[in-house]
């Protein structure tokens with residue numbers, strides 16, 4: 173080894189204060205740009221938050237005027253002018269119709285997402301399914317209501333909660349398919365390989381490794397779809413009919429829903445009806461909120477269980 | 483790493499005896515067969531690769547791989563980055579089936595059966611031929627469930643039996659002491675080196691016939707590396723190991739045979755990996771038959 177002469181390295185650059193850790197002085201222009209950007213971010217956030225906060229505040233304030241256990245459980249009044257009566261049947265209707273739609277759309281949608289991401293690959297059929305489901309996403313909800321009306325209600329000659337569930341399920345399905353596919357796409361390829369390398373079959377790998385990993389995302393996406401569906405009015409207008417009394421039976425008899433009550437009562441010139449509309453709107457927000465919270469808790473517990481604590 | 487001499491293990495030397503004559507012949511002298519630990523007639527061929535080529539889409543990644551991998555031996559794959567070591571080792575348990583566009587040409591037999599025949603069940607192939615990947619890939623499950631995953635696939639349900647398998651596998655992979663009190667916590671909380679040992683334990687838990695290890699020690703400290711190397715020696719009695727490594731000393735220490743690959747431009751100037759030389763490890767490291775092997779090895783040992 174021959175010793176070579178190495179020129180001394182230049183000293184570490186320091187800021188005027190002599191520190192190498194504190195920021196070097198920003199020029200005026202840079203500082204201005206940075207400040208401007210911060211202000212814009214805050215403004216954008218405020219602009220986005222104001223309508224949300226205002227809406228929740230206003231609906232809550234107005235809704236609480238009539239909100240009570242009575243209001244939630246008593247039957248609808250026969251006259252819009254009546255100050256008595258509640259929205260019991262609509263609460264029941266929204267719950268059974270939305271649950272019915274969720275039970276149809278979510279499993280089917282998740283299976284569709286699994287098919288598209290895990291099995292279809294680049295096949296023509298997969299591309300077709302993907303394309304159709306994208307088109308389905310863009311179908312206006314009223315069209316979906318009319319579709320179920322002509323294809324189901326006119327055929328069975330009865331308006332039922334189930335017909336409403338069908339219409340809502342059609343709305344939810346493409347959203348659930350899309351989210352499931354996207355979430356499955358995010359599952360690292362290495363995990364699938366790890367499972368298959370142990371002699372696991374594809375179906376088992378999907379069930380035990382891929383789905384648990386994607387579950388939180390799929391649940392979030394599905395919840396959005398459910399929440400949207402719970403508030404839909406148009407698909408229910410032709411399909412579920414109307415009722416004054418609570419109907420827990422999804423498959424027989426006409427039904428009603430909170431969204432339909434909001435629609436009907438908010439258009440009314442009578443103050444008691446308008447108040448009921450606010451009460452119903454507040455109730456709907458509450459139901460969606462509670463359902464979302466519950467689903468999240470279930471997912472967290474489930475993911476903890478399959479993935480171990482910590 | 484110190485510059486200890488590469489040879490620290492006894493090696494099974496001879497390749498020129500009948501029965502393994504298909505192992506690539508070399509132009510250099512062979513040490514006498516008398517010192518062989520394993521009697522020649524017992525050394526059966528597990529994998530026989532002939533004219534194997536692997537394509538990713540239209541791009542040829544490796545070509546001209548002809549080699550026999552003998553049972554109860556450790557075969558090391560060495561060579562510069564990108565020369566196709568991972569590509570070849572993945573072709574041994576049909577991992578390429580999962581890569582869209584990847585194609586394996588030529589023939590690979592496993593105990594004489596064509597590995598890529600349509601009648602072969604890839605799941606069964608992978609159960610018998612375990613793999614440890616270059617990047618640790620623990621499942622987002624508890625440590626226990628990671629190890630128990632394979633046995634459960636094979637129908638082991640009894641808790642006491644699974645407990646035993648888990649403990650045994652983790653002990654062998656030199657991880658038991660570190661995790662025995664937190665078997666129920668997530669495997670994602672492990673350090674990189676611990677995760678890699680978990681993956682080794684997971685592969686061992688299904689009791690494979692062959693273990694393919696793609697740089698299993700690149701994230702491990704010298705102590706864990708030594709433990710894994712000891713484990714490999716121990717496992718050799720029961721299974722066949724193929725290991726990819728960038729660590730020359732490791733290849734020299736643990737392997738019986740070494741395959742040296744390199745990547746060279748083909749006629750169209752695209753870099754394609756190829757097998758340069760395959761021989762008894764001692765020969766590769768002391769009297770390599772190809773100047774490229776020598777260059778690579780001496781470059782590393784400076």
Ligand SMILES: Nc1ncnc2c1ncn2[C@@H]1O[C@H](COP(=O)(O)OP(=O)(O)OP(=O)(O)O)[C@@H](O)[C@H]1O
Nearest residue numbers: 538543562563564565566567568569570581616755
């Ligand atoms: N999935 C893939 N798709 C396309 N090309 C690939 C893929 N995997 C590997 N290759 C290419 O094949 C060649 C060989 O890669 P391979 O991973 O086998 O190298 P390696 O010898 O394992 O390298 P390293 O030592 O860095 O791990 C490289 O040129 C790489 O770019």
Ligand SMILES: [Mg+2]
Nearest residue numbers: 567568616696
């Ligand atoms: Mg590699």
